[in-house]
Amino acid sequence: MSFDFSASLSRRFVLGLAVSGAGLLVCGGRVNATALPQMVVHRDPTCGCCHKWVEHLVANGFPVTVNDVPGxxxxxxxxxxxxxxxxxxxxxxxxxxxxxxxxxxAIKRLISDKPQARGLAVPGMPVGSPGMEGGEPETYDVILFNADTRQTFGRYREDKAV
Incomplete structure (x- = not known):
């Protein structure tokens, strides 16, 4: 199953993001995301924190499509x-x-800097990371990786660089 998460947002939520300066433009009564690339998120259909992470992405201007994948x-x-x-x-x-x-x-920095890498990862599920709010926030690393190399791309507490 696949759906466009961005299209399912309520008008009030999207307009609230535009007013708050979250990277959206209101033009002629229409709300348009800035030029961030489409994200495709693959998740287990029973996972609740994935939904919260997608909300974080959309609130930060990413158009997102979600694919529910049991495997x-x-x-x-x-x-x-x-x-x-x-x-x-x-x-x-x-x-x-x-x-x-x-x-x-961190994703915005990745697509702006365009390093030679396979991608970014936050292993596990650190408390305080986007989608894992609640409890005492942990400091965690975002890892830039290739098949055989890893390096710290940034250190975060909640969703802010430290």
Whole structure:
């Protein structure tokens, strides 16, 4: 099953984002996202935190399509996500893979800087990362990865760089 999450937002929510300066433009009564690339998020249909992460992406201006996939291991293997970097959902954007609860600001930097890499990952499910709000926030690393290399792309607490 696939659906366009951006299209399912309420008009009030989208207009609230535009007024708050979240990267949306209101032109002639229409709401248009700025020029961020389409993201495709693959997730297990029973996962609730994935939905919250998608809300974070949309609130930060990304157009998002969600694919509910019962066999996420196969998706991760096909897209080249190393098992030690795995989390609950996997996304594709602008030729990159985004694994786990990566903040939108890190994804924007990735697509702007265009490093030679397979993608970004936040292994596990750190408390306080986008989609995992609640409880005492942890500081966590966003990892830039290729098949055989890894480096810290940024360190975050909640969805802010530290």
């Amino acid at each position: 996420m291991r196969a998706v991760k293997a096909k897209l080249g996500v190393p098992p030690d970097l795995a989390s609950c959902h996997t996304a594709e954007v602008d030729g990159y893979v985004v694994e786990g609860h990566v903040p939108a600001s």
